[in-house]
């Protein structure tokens with residue numbers, strides 16, 4: 001560790017002129033890039049996340065290797081892929097005995113805490129303090145788990161997590177801190193705060209060009225998955241028509257009902273007038289999702305204000321990301337799991353004091369966060385971490401231009417709710433190659449010419465690009481020590497063309 005610190009101090013101008021920096025990592029849940037104005041969202045203004053982007057590095061090709069909540073979080077903590085850290089799906093209990101970056105920070109003298117969404121079933125390890133939601137947590141009157149046990153906190157989850165985080169930041173301390181703030185929002189079922197119930201009523205959300213795709217260019221499961229905004233969103237629990245969160249009773253229930261009655265009527269009237277369930281549901285879905293995002297952005301603003309008020313902004317690295325993205329109507333869908341851009345593509349913004357703002361187009365992954373944070377702290381990165389530090393980009397954005405590939409693997413095979421087929425895939429600057437190994441089907445996209453990923457070029461037959469990409473996929477699987485049986489299957493499928 002000492003050697004790592006010395007190397008870190010020698011390399012980093014920032015770290016050598018300051019004490020070890022504080023680190024604030026904010027991880028929201030299912031927050032699509034398309035719902036952040038810094039990423040060009042037509043749907044919402046997120047001024048506080050935008051401020052981070054204006055003052056930091058915005059990563060435009062950042063991905064989660066496994067577009068599902070718990071595996072993505074395990075990848076963040078360990079810097080390793082699911083087949084190495086053991087966390088392949090949402091039903092697994094995280095092995096908290098394995099090395100993680102919070103443990104390494106703690107060993108290097110950091111005070112560490114995690115507040116909010118955790119979703120890894122076992123109690124957090126590597127954190128001096130934890131105050132986390134059980135499982136998915138609740139939007140209203142959530143239960144939190146600490147070392148002392150479980151308590152119900154009245155109120156709205158995003159605001160409570162922000163308040164708890166502010167309180168933790170205000171505790172006196174002599175050590176540098178690492179705080180991981182996990183927001184539940186804007187996760188399904190997109191229940192907004194009383195402060196946003198009546199927002200965006202006049203807004204009409206632009207429909208993505210693929211809202212009404214016929215799936216003709218895609219794999220055979222794409223038209224069949226249970227992710228359709230018109231067919232699968234539940235009128236009450238998802239669209240919140242004639243619905244109220246179970247926790248609300250008495251006056252709070254009456255207030256909810258008063259605020260929603262006219263919105264429910266407007267929904268019914270729009271449906272009646274248009275006879276277009278997809279368009280009507282889409283508007284209703286996006287409005288509630290964006291309300292949830294608004295609370296997350298406000299929470300980011302409150303934390304940034306607190307750092308500024310205390311002068312800690314000058315010595316704190318702030319990172320904003322999500323566990324993965326989310327479909328906001330692309331392919332007619334909500335939810336995630338696919339390697340397609342809205343789902344596996346993930347926001348990542350990183351600010352450090354004194355940084356020259358930049359946009360990074362390198363292909364990066366959630367497994368890179370652990371080594372990045374360790375390097376930022378001047379702590380040696382364990383050799384077996386599979387991610388690679390993004391910290392150099394905060395010195396010279398061009399340093400990452402050699403990052404030209406990212407890997408993903410989705411494992412869930414028995415989920416009756418969504419039915420997304422398992423896959424392995426790589427993304428490069430120009431292409432995405434996906435192999436659905438249960439379907440034995442391939443997809444190859446030119447993401448530059450076809451950013452909405454509608455034209456599967458695999459069907460054009462063998463060619464040089466295809467040969468090169470399949471070679472790269474197998475090489476990456478070998479490098480990452482993937483299951484040899486799976487590598488064998490992939491090779492076999494390639495040889496059969």
Ligand code: SGN
Pocket residue numbers: 029030067068069070090136187188189335336
């Ligand atoms: C719940 C949601 C799903 C979501 C999974 C996993 N359904 O089951 O929409 O994909 O969680 O999400 S809901 O009816 O409970 O809202 S994850 O982010 O935790 O992976």
Ligand code: CA
Pocket residue numbers: 029030068069187323324
């Ligand atoms: Ca998630």
